[in-house]
Amino acid sequence: MKISIVDYGAGNLPSVERAFQGLGVETERAATPEQIASARVIVLPGVGHFAAFVDGLETRSLTSLLRAAHEAGTPILGICLGLQALFTSSEEAPGKQGLGFLSGAIRLLPSTVKSPHIGWNQLRRVHEGALLRGIADDAFFYFAHSYAALGDGAPTAAVCDHGVSFAAVIEQRNLFGVQFHPEKSGEVGARVLRNFVEFVQ
Amino acid sequence: MTLARRIIPCLDVDGGRVVKGIEFEKLRDMGGPEAHAARYNREGADELVVLDISASRDGRATFLETIERVARQLNIPLTAGGGIRKLEDGVAVTRAGADKITVNTAAVERPDLISELSQQFGSQAVVLSMDVKRTGGKWEIYIRGGRDATGLDAIAWAQEGAARGAGEILLTSIDRDGTCSGFDCELTAAIASAVRVPVIASGGAQTFEDFLAVFSEGRADAALAASIFHTETHSIGALKKFLAERDVPIRLSR
DSSP: OEEEEEOOSOSOHHHHHHHHHTTTOEEEEEOSHHHHHTOSEEEEOOOSOHHHHHHHHHHTTOHHHHHHHHHTTOOEEEETHHHHTTSSEETTSTTOOOOOSSOSEEEEOOTTSOSSEEEEEEOEESSOOSTTTTOOTTOEEEEEESEEOOOSOSOEEEEEESSSEEEEEEEETTEEEESSOGGGSHHHHHHHHHHHHHHHO | OOOOOEEEEEEEEETTEEEEEETTTEEEEEEOHHHHHHHHHHHTOSOEEEEETTTTTSOHHHHHHHHHHHHTTOSSOEEEESSOOSHHHHHHHHHTTOSEEEEOHHHHHOTHHHHHHHHHHOGGGEEEEEEEEEETTEEEEEETTTTEEEEEEHHHHHHHHHHTTOOEEEEEETTTTTTOSOOOHHHHHHHHTTOSSOEEEESOOOSHHHHHHHHHTTOOSEEEESHHHHTTSSOHHHHHHHHHHTTOOOOOOO
């Protein structure tokens, strides 16, 4: 099995690649419509600005191919900004459209807490999913973000609290998203990626 | 469910070697960066920082190579800095494997640099590093490795940096750096209460109690130290256990 990591022109691809390669999984950088069209498993990594992400996909003509892949049931994992891009829109970039696989808008974290939310935090499980299988309830994951999926419409498997409760893990059939960075979350993060790989195999 | 306080070892590198600075001057060779990085990753460090302290004299290629080699050892976040003067420098260190970029002197000389980096990489990837010295009744920003006074007030500069898009502040007390007399908790608390972004305290760490103080009195979100971890005087695991037993929220590796 090969994992296609979407290269939209920014983001820290090497660490995501290394994390999957460390599990013995082959990866490719997918930057063309043809690569997305033939992908077996898709990972959307992401750091930076929502607008740069969706514009980067659009410029490379990847948006409609990603939608087609989602409709065809291709497994997709969004990481951090990659999770946010699964939604309809974001307060970070008013007027820009996300992929829209999940309905709702990404919102700014409240002004009552330190922001960005940077560091290691714990999760609360909402329902039993595939990604957190075998991981202790009190495990820590590395977060680095200012925006999050705050609504309750999302298919949330686990939430995190930082001034407000937000979706930390999303699972809906073949669609997955994590707001934290599994590739930066030590052994626990590697286990999340291994769970994903085992699910899609 | 709590956001853990972070323990961050720092590698000051010069020409591909880890060195130790004492009050920003004397240097001592401490070995190769990869071995340190691998050990910290294993011992439960929450992040790692690599600073090129030779930026003005040394070739950038050596530093980029160091970042690449260090990044390969890690499954925790890596911050790189030292001599970041323009957007392209930020692009180069992130391509080499850094998740975050620190800026210091160049940001004081041209504050737009902070905005440019945060627009490109997001606030969460931009760390404003400030070297602060107590002069008279106030805290003043120093640049060029702590050599030159700027007249800038540390609190005002921290607020401006955050407003321009810095997502964290790495606060170093020049008075305490390398002296082993403890973090400057008063300075740290003053900055931490003046900005909304997380503050990483640095300079002067010696004992486990120093870390406890900077998280309680100092209200720091993270604490950074170099030399005390390099020499294996203190293991990160033992420090984290000490803090956890005293009710500091800490990620204990298992």
